[in-house]
Amino acid sequence: MGVLDHTPAACRAREILDRVGGKWSLSVISQLGAETKRFTELSRGIEGVSHRMLTVTLRDLERDGIVSRRVYPVVPPRVEYALTPLGRTLLDLVGGLVTWAEDHLDEIDAARAAYDARAE
Template sequence: MVARKLVDDGLHPCPIRNVLDRLGDRWSLLVLRTLAPGAMRFTVVKRTIGDISQRMLAQTLRRLEQDGLVTRTVHPTIPPRVDYALTPLGQSLMEPLDALVRWADEHHGAVRAARQAYVPPTAEAA
């Protein structure tokens, strides 16, 4: 049996957790959905998302590229033009992601109502 290091290389012994931890961050799924229609420049992605910082967008795109979900293409122009697009692997995520988005849209009201109605257990009950 080969031991895996649990370091910044993203390896985790559970493959589901390994992938979902990365995709479940605050920005990755939003960036992927933004790129679904086709290649976009960095500034267009940032403007489309709106409230993401330039630094966080750069980090998120880098991680998605590292995971094989996004490509980064530098065009030899002055100034250089950089486009980001989904890879075939990234495109394959759109169908399940769209189903999740539809579910969230349909059930958002029920989830909000449950959150408002929730009463945390008291210390004695726990």
Template sequence: MTTPIPPHDAPHDLGPGRTRAGDQARPRPRGIPRSVVTEHDEQLCRTRDVLGRVGDKWSMSVVYELGQGSRRFTEIKRAMPGVSQRMLTATLRGLERDGLLTRTVHPVVPPRVDYELTPLGQTLLEAAWPLMTWVVEHTDDVETARLKYDAQ
């Protein structure tokens, strides 16, 4: 039997009854072995990690752009006003690492790099499309609600 790996946000062992500030140790339900709780926590941690990637400020914009076909770095950057070169590079690398896009370097001078969605990235686009549609349709409503709230 393998020892479960605790999630990265689990309370660290600082001694009996002590945890870092902000850590909240959850009691284990009676009759459920520690390994089951740890496996569940680990799955939640992994899920939060993926949601963190796809829910960050720029990732879905990149996925949307690449949903229209292969793009060069400069084309993606031009389509995303406000993103810095450094942030776009980091976002593209993260999406590539997660298997959502591929990066193809063409051996020409100057170097040409193309990015394109993988089949996994395409499934993300398909899953996120209804949410993106909702955001476009309701942005004005959200802004109105914010103004009303802020006026209170």
């Protein structure tokens, strides 16, 4: 079975990869890799994410079993997020992608500059 297969399983796998590989999902998984965090901690740690997009991302990851949400019965309510055992299986992959991006920033910047110069 290849990446471009059109079987039901391949279509579902693409759906999950779209969710896990999304801009904010990668950041959330990476942030939660070290420790459980509250919403505000996640929001501060992920530059550029809106309150709404972080909420949507956390709900989607929770629905897929990647993130757990724990609500404490205090006033005001305290909510913490953590990776589930399934979510923890993504850490090496996500970490590898982040490391790859960091290791190749200069090459990517040079490629973008060359491309942009051709487009002008």
